[in-house]
């Protein structure tokens with residue numbers, strides 16, 4: 001295992017006045033945490049540049065023995081992003097998880113072993129796309145955070161911080177996929193109205209239910225002829241005979257006159273057309289109902 005050697009830290013990081021000190025401390029709730037400090041022993045902040053210093057000054061303070069290590073605070077004003085891979089190295093044998101081997105190869109930029117000896121940090125030049133990019137074992141930051149710096153260079157990686165914007169974006173797309181944006185003509189979740197009352201017309205539109213027309217009705221406030229979401233179960237795929245409506249008090253109902261749909265009410269209809277419910281869950285439910293009424 002490579003020893004701590006601050007010489008290895010790339011000059012491009014050392015040049016910046018973004019250094020602080022840190023110390024292992026026990027958290028009140030148990031476990032250890034790395035608390036950031038200024039050279040004079042006061043607390044530092046990963047978001048307050050006034051609490052940072054130059055590398056040489058941080059190193060001098062570190063040599064007093066009062067701190068566990070030095071760290072670098074990343075900001076929007078520098079070109080750096082840090083990628084933390086936790087618990088991916090066995091501190092005793094140096095054996096690495098296959099995933100971390102692949103990532104270190106893929107990024108091919110200055111990489112060091114973290115203070116625990118069990119993690120790796122890959123330094124790259126890139127802007128992290130907006131959004132949270134942290135989960136157990138993988139954390140990516142380019143601002144609002146400080147990273148420890150050990151100089152325990154991970155052998156085989158470059159000694160410099162390399163530009164890896166495309167690689168970062170690809171990794172984030174794989175590891176932190178965004179929920180799919182609704183496209184025109186596709187279903188998207190009903191956003192709801194400001195009050196408790198459901199806006200039936202809006203709900204039908206948002207849920208992708210095909211409305212065939214509106215029926216004037218004496219008892220209900222609004223009645224729509226719709227295509228039944230289970231129309232494929234109707235004899236001959238018949239699309240007629242299905243209605244849903246809303247009473248003046250806001251209560252909603254669903255009725256389909258086809259045999260397979262007998263007993264299906266609003267709750268089941270809403271559950272079926274709501275795109276937030278996974279298709280697999282819907283299928284199971286539909287099968288259960290079909291068997292019961294068959």
Ligand SMILES: [Zn+2]
Nearest residue numbers: 228256258261
């Ligand atoms: Zn039906």
